[in-house]
Amino acid sequence: MFRIFLYRLVVLWLLAGGTALGAPAQTLQLETSRIGSPLGRHLAYLEDPQGKLALADVIARHDSFRPSEQEVPNFSFTRSVYWFHLRLENHNAPQSRWLLEAQYPLLDKVRFYALRDGAVLSSSEAGRLLPFSQRPMRHRNLVYPLELPAGQALDLYWRVDTESSLQLPLVLWTPERLALKDRDEQFAFGLYYGVLAAMLLFNALVYLSMRDISYLHYVQYIGGFILIQMCLNGLAHEYLWLDRPRWVQAAMPFSLLVSWAGAANFARSFLNLPKHLPLMDRFTWWYARIASVLAFVSLFAPYTVMIKLTTVNGFVMSITMAVIGVICTMRGVAQARYFLLAWAIFLGGVAVYPLKTIGLLPTVFLTEYSMQIGSALEALLLSFALAHRMKVLEQQNRRIQAEATSQLEQRVQQRTRELDEALRNLSEANNELQKLNVLDGLTGVKNRKYFDEQLALQLKVAERSRLPLSLLLIDIDHFKAVNDRHGHLAGDACLRAVAGAIAESLFRPGDEVARYGGEEFAVLLPQTDAAGAGRLGERIRAAVEQLAAVHECTPVPLTASIGVAVVAEPGETGERLIAAADAALYEAKHHGRNQVRMAAALTPKAAS
Template structure:
C-alpha cells in the first residue's frame, strides 16, 4: 500500500469522527455530590439552535442522536438578538447513596418564555415546567425574582435537564446559570436580599429626604432630583425582577412594557435634572435642547413596546442612549474645565455610574468574572452617584444662599434666621436617616426567619469572647447543633413546614438559654450555634442535654427520623487552649467535627470534646 493510499482512509476516518462529534458532542454528566455548593453551569451546557421553532420535547427526544448539539463554552449564556428558539441541555448524576436535590437558577429575570424538562435514563419526562416573564408569576416552581428550578436526583441515577428559551420579539438577555444546593441558594438569596434591601432602602431615604427638603426650600433642582431618583428606583426594581414578584405578578404584559418605558422616562428625567443642576439653560441653551431631543428620542423609541415590539425598541434606544450619555459626559467635561464646581461633582458622579454599568455589562458579556463587585456594580455605582449628586445639590443650595445673602443686605438677619432653620431641618432629617440606617444595620445582624444572630455576628461575637476568656484564663464552651434528617423532613412535609420547625427550635433555644452571656446563632440551614455562659464541661453538657431532651419531648413528627420525631445532634467543645483555637472559625470546626461524630453514632446525642491547655 502506498503512503498516499494509507493516508486517505485515515484522513476520512478522522473526518467522520470529527463530524460525529459535531453532530452529538459527548459530555460527561456532572456529579452533583462532588459540587455541594454553587456551580457555574454555563460552560457545561450544550446548545441547539431551533431556527424554525419547529421542535417540541417529543421531537427532540426522538431525534436526539441526529441533532447538532454543541458545547456552550460560555460563562454567561448570551444569544443577543435572534429570531430562533434555543435549547440547552446538561446531564446531572447522583453517585451518592441518598436522594439529593439541586436548584438551577437562571440569574436573569427577564426571559420571555422558559420551558424545562427533567428526563430520566429511560428517556421519560419526569418533571416539566412552563414559565417566563410573559407568563403569570405563579407559573414559577419557586417564588423568586429569578427563575429557579428544583431538580430531584435519586441515588445512583442520572437525570438530563433540557431547557427551551424563546422570546416574544427576538431579544434575549444574557443569562448566568447556577447549580446550587438548597443551603447555597438560601445563603445567596439572603445575601442578595440584604444587599438589595439596603440599596433600595437608601434610595427611598434619599428620595424622602430630598422631597422634604424641596418642600422646605422650594429649590427646583431638588424636585428634579427626586423625580430622577424615583424613575431610576422603578427601573431597577423592575429590571431586577422585584416589581413582577411584588407589584404586578398577574400582569406579565404590563411588566414587559414597563421596563422600556421606564428606561425612556429615566432618560428624560436625567436630562431635565442635568440641565437644571448645571444651569445649562443659562450657560448653553443649544446643548440643553440637544439633550432634551436625545432624551425625547429615547422615550419615543420605547413607545413601540406598547404594541409588543421590543427588539425594535432596544435597537433604537441603545444608540440614542449612547449618544445621550456621550453628550452629557462632554458637557460635564466642558463645564468642569471652566472651573464649575457643580460640574466637577456631576462629572465624578456620572463617571462612577458609567463605571458601575460598564462593569456589570462586561460581567454579563463574560469578559469579567462573576463576583460580588461585578454583580452589584450598577447598585454600587448608582448609589455613589446619587450621594455625590446630593452633595452637589447641597453645595448648590449653599451657593444660592450665599448669593442671596450678598445681594439682599437689607434682609440679612431674615436670611440668617432662615438658614439656621434650614440647618435644623437638615440635621433632623439627617438624624432620621441615621436612625433608619441603624435599624437596617440591626436587621443585617439577625436571621430573618428565626430572629437569632446570623453567621456574620457569630464570627464577630465569638472572636471577642475568645479574647476575653483568654485574658481572664476562663474556659469557653461552644456547641454546634444540627437537626437530624432535616432535608428528608423538607422533602416529606415541604419547606414551609421545615421553616416552622426552625422557628419552633429557635423559640425553644431562647427559652432554655437565657443567661446574660448565652449567645444563639443560626449558622445556616438547619445548623445552629450555642455560645454558653458556663464554666465547666459538665455544666455545659447538662444544659445541652436538657435542651436535647426538651426538643425530643416536643414530639414534632418526622417519619424520616429513627425516633419518629424531630431531634438534633450536638457537638460541644470546652476550650482553654487558645493557642490551638485562636479564632471563631477553628472553634466552629472543632464543634462541627464533634457534631458529625454524634451523627455517626446514631444521632440525637451530645458528643463533647475538650481542648485543654497543657501544663
Template sequence: MRTYLWVGLLVSLLVSLSQSQLALAQDRLLDASLAGQPSVSLTGYFASLEDASTALTLDEVRSPAIAPRFETSAPSAAAINHGLTRSAYWLRLTLSNPTDQPLARMLQIDYPILSSVRFFSPLADGGYRLVDTGNAQPFDTRGYANRGFVFPLALPPHAEQTYYLRVQSLTPLIVPATLWEPTAFHHHERNDYLAQSWYFGMATAMILFNLLLFIALRDSIYLLYVTFAVSTVLAFSAEYGMAKEFLWPETTFWADISSGVFLSLAVANGLLFMRRMLDTTRNLPKLDRLFKALIALFFLAPLGFFFSLRALIPPTIALIGLTMLLVLATSLYCAVVKRQRSAIFFALAFSMLLLGAAVLVMRGLGLLPTNLLTAYGVEYGSALEMLLLALALADRFNTLRREKAAAQQHLVEHLQSHERVLEARVLQRTEELKAANERLETLSVTDALTGIANRRRFDEVLASEWSRAARAGHPLAVALLDIDWFKRYNDHYGHPAGDECLRRVAAVLRDQVCRTGDLVARYGGEEFAFIAPASNGEDALAIARRICLALENLALSHQPSEFGCVSCSIGVAALTPAEGRSPDQLVKAADEALYRAKEQGRNRAVLAEA
C-alpha cells in the same frame, strides 16, 4: 426479500438510537454531589440547540433525528449569551448522583427578564414534568418564589437524569445558570435580597428626602431629581426582577417592556435635571436645543416599545450611550470652563452611571461575561450616581445659602449667633435637668450603701410580679435573709466594717440570684430579700442554700459568731396567687420561715410550710 427489508429497518433504528445515545454521551456529565462545593456554573455543562422556528417540542428535540444536533462547547463566559435573537434555544443538562442518598439541588437562572423559560424535569415513569414560566408569564407560574428563575431538583441515588430548558426572549437571551446545594443557595439568596434591599432602600431614602426638600423649599430642581430617581429605580426593579415579584406579578407583556420604558423615561428625566442643574439654557443655549429634542425623543420612545421592542432595543441602547457621553462632556465643560462646582459632582455622578451602563450594555450584546460585576455593576453605578447627585444638590443649596448669608447685615448675623448660643444653653440645661431627674429616679429605688434595690423597689416589684403570676397561674417565691449576729459584728469591728460586710453580702446575692426577672434588695438594716418569679419553693430554697454556701466560702471573719465567719439565715416562701391571698401573706410566710431558721441554729435556709 421481505426479510432483508425488516433487517434494514432494524439496522436503521439501531443506528438512530445509537446516534441519540452518542449525542447524550457527548454531553458533559455533572456530578451533582458537587464534591463539597456550594455551587457550580452550568454554562460548560449545557448542550444547546437553536430553534429558529420556535416550534420544536420536547419529544422532537429528544428524537433520534434532532438529539445529535445539540452542541457542547467549552464555556468562554459565566453565562450562555446569544444577544438579541428571535430564535428559541433548547438546553440539555445531564446530572449524576453517585452517592447512596437522594440529592436535593437548586438550579438557578439569574436573569429575570427572560420572556419565556420552560423547564422539563424527568419523572419516574419516563415522562417529563413541565414548569412553564418566564417574565412574560404571571409570577405564580414559578415553581419557586424568587426574583430570578429557580427550579428545585431531586436526584435518586446512583442515577443519571437529563433535564431540558427552552428559553426565548424579547430582550437579550442570556442564561447565567448555576447548580446550588440548597443550604448554600438559601444563604446566597438571602445575601442577594439583602443587596437588592440595600440599593432600593437607599434609593427610596434619597427620593423621600429630596421630596421633602421640594415640599419645604418649593424648588423644582428637587422634584426633577425625584422624578429621575423614581424612573431609574423602577427601571432597575424591572431589570432585576423585583418589580415582577412585588409590583406587577400578574402582568405579562408589560413585564417584558417595563424595564425599557422606565430606562427611557429615566434618561429623559435625567436630561431635565441636568438642564436645570447646569443651567444650559443660559450657559450653552445651542446645545440646550439638542437636549430638548433628546428629551422629547426619550419621552416618546416608550410608545414604540409597545409595538416593536426587539427592533428598538439596539438603536435605543446606542442613543442612550451617546446621550450619556454627551451629558458627561457637557458637565466636564461646565466644570472646567465655566467653573461650576455642581458640574464637578455631576460629571463624577454620570461617570459612575455611564461606567455601570456601559458594562450592562456590553454584557447584553455578548461582549462581556456575566459575573457579579457585570450583573450588578449598573446598580452600583446608579447608587454612587444618586449619592453624588444628592451631594451636588447639597453643594448647590450650601452655595445659595452662603451667598444669601453674605448679603445679610452684620447685625442680623450677630442676632442669629446669639440665638444659637442661647438655644445651645437651653438645650444643655434641659439635658442636665433630664440627667439629674434620671439620677434622682435611680437613687429613689436604690440602696445607697449596697447599690442594690431598696425596700421601696422591693415592694413595687413584689406587687407587679404578684399580678403577673396571678395572670399566668405561676408560683412566686420570696426569701428574707438576715445576717447572723450582725449587731455583735458591728460592736466588735465597728460600723465602717459593718458597712463593708453589708456590701459584701449584697455582692454575694447579686452573684447567686442572677436570672432575668429576679430581684435582690436590701430589706432594712442587716436584712436582705430576693424575689424569684415563676419559681416554686424548692427552686427558691436551692438558691437560698447556694447563698448560704457562697457566704460561708467568702470566709469573712466574724469572731463573735459561733461559726467564726459571717453567715446568714434565710426564710423562703412560695405561693401561687389566688383569691384570698396577698403579697403580704407571702412575705409573712418567708419571715416566719426566717424565724424558724434562726431557732434551728442559724446559717441555714428554711422553706415555709405549705
C-alpha cells in the same frame, strides 16, 4: 388511528433511547465544589429558527446540538427559539435535593423538562410574560428543584423563547446555599433600594418645599432608575406585576426612557446649561422630549423595537452626560465636578459588571453588585450636589441681598441728600418768596402788607413790655410835580433813592422801613420815645435833602415832610397811631414842607 399510534411509538422510542445516542453536552458530575458556579460550559444548545420543534423533535436531533463555549450562553437579541440540554449525574454525592437557578429574570417564556431514562419526570413553563404563580418556586429568578439521589442521572432541557437578550446563566445550588445566597442578596437589595428610596423621598419633599425644578427632575431620574433595577432583578415581576405580565415588557423600556429624560432635564437645570452650554442645552432639551415621547410609545410598541431604541438612547445619553460634565468642569461650573464624579462612578459600576461576567474580574461582592453600588453612590453624590448647590445658591442670595441692601442704602442716602438739598433749595426759595412777598417791587423795602403785620405785632409787644413805640410817616414833597416834569421813570428813580436814604439812616436791627403807598414811607421804631423818633426823623429829612437824584443830566431836587407819632400808653390801636402820625405829616406839609412835626400826645381811649 394507526398513524397516530405509530407517531407516539416513535416519540417513546426517541425518549427512551435518545440520550443513549450521546448528545454533545458534557455530563456534569454533581459535587459540592460546583455549587454557585456557572454551568454554561456543560450546556449544549440547538437553534430553532421557526420555533416549531417539540421535545421529541429536539431529542431526535441530538447530533445537531452544539456545545456551549461560554460560562453564560448569550445569543443577544434573536427571533429564534433556542433549546438547551444539560445532563446531570450523581455518582456518590450524599445530597439528593438540588436547585438550578437561571439568573436572568428577563426571559419571556422558558419551558423546562426533566427526564430520567427517557421518561419525563417533570415539566413547567414560566417566564416574565407568564403569571408569576406558574413558577416552580416563588423566586425572582427561575429556580428548578431537582431530586437526584446517588447513582442516578437526569437529562434537562430548556426551550427559551424571548424578545429580550437570549441568555441562560445557570447556577447549581443546594437548598441551604441558595437560602444563604438569597439572604445576602436581600440585605444588599434592601440597602440599595433603601438608599434610593430615601434619596427619592427626601428630594421630593425638598421640591415640594422649594419648588426648585432640579429636584423634580432628580426624583424622575431616580424613580425611573429604581423601576429599571427592579425589572432587571426580577423584583418588579415578583412584587409589582405578579400575574399581570402584560406590563412586564413595557416596563423596561418605559422606565429606562423616563429615567433618561429625567437625567437630561436634571443636567439642564442643575448645571444651568442655557447659560454655560447653550448648544448642549438645546440638544438635551430635544433629547428629553424625544425620550418622553418614546416612553409613551413603548407602552404599545413591540418590545424588540423599543429595547433597541432604548439601548441606543442610553448609549447616547451616557456619552452626552460625560461630555457635559467634563466641559462644565473645565469651564469652572461649581457643581459640575460633583456631577462628573457621580456620572463617572455610575459608568464605572456599569463597566465592571460585564468584565466580571466574562471572567476578567473575580466574582466578589463588589463586582457582583457593581451596578447597584455605582448607581447608589451616584444617587448619593447627586443628592449631595443638590444640597451643595442649595447652599451655594443661598450664599449667592445672601450676597446679592447684602449687595442689594448696600446699594439700596447708598441710593437711600443719595436720595436723602438729594431730598435734603431739594428741601434746602425749597426752603431758600420759600424764604426768597416770603421776602419777595413782603418787599416792595420798586423800591426794595418792605411793602404795606408787611408793615400792617409788623405794626399789629409791635403794638402787642409794646403793650406787654410797656415800652414806647414810634411811627414815622414820610412823604416826598412835590412828587407829582417831579412826575409831571420829568416823567414816571424819574419818579421811580426818586422813590428808590429816598427808600435807600431812609434804610441807610436806620441802625438798630428792630427798626423797619416800608413803602406805605405812592410816595409815602413808614418807619416803625420799637422801644423809641418821642425824642429819639424826632432825632431819627430829622436825620432822614437831612439825608433826603442831600440826595442828588439826576435824570437825563438834569438835577432833581428832593425834600421830604415827616410826621412822628408815639405810643406811650398800653392799649393803643394801629389806626390811632397812623392817624396821629398822618396828622403830624399834614401839619409839616401845611407849614412849608421839608420838616419834621411831632404829633400831639395820644390820649387814652376811655377819655377820647
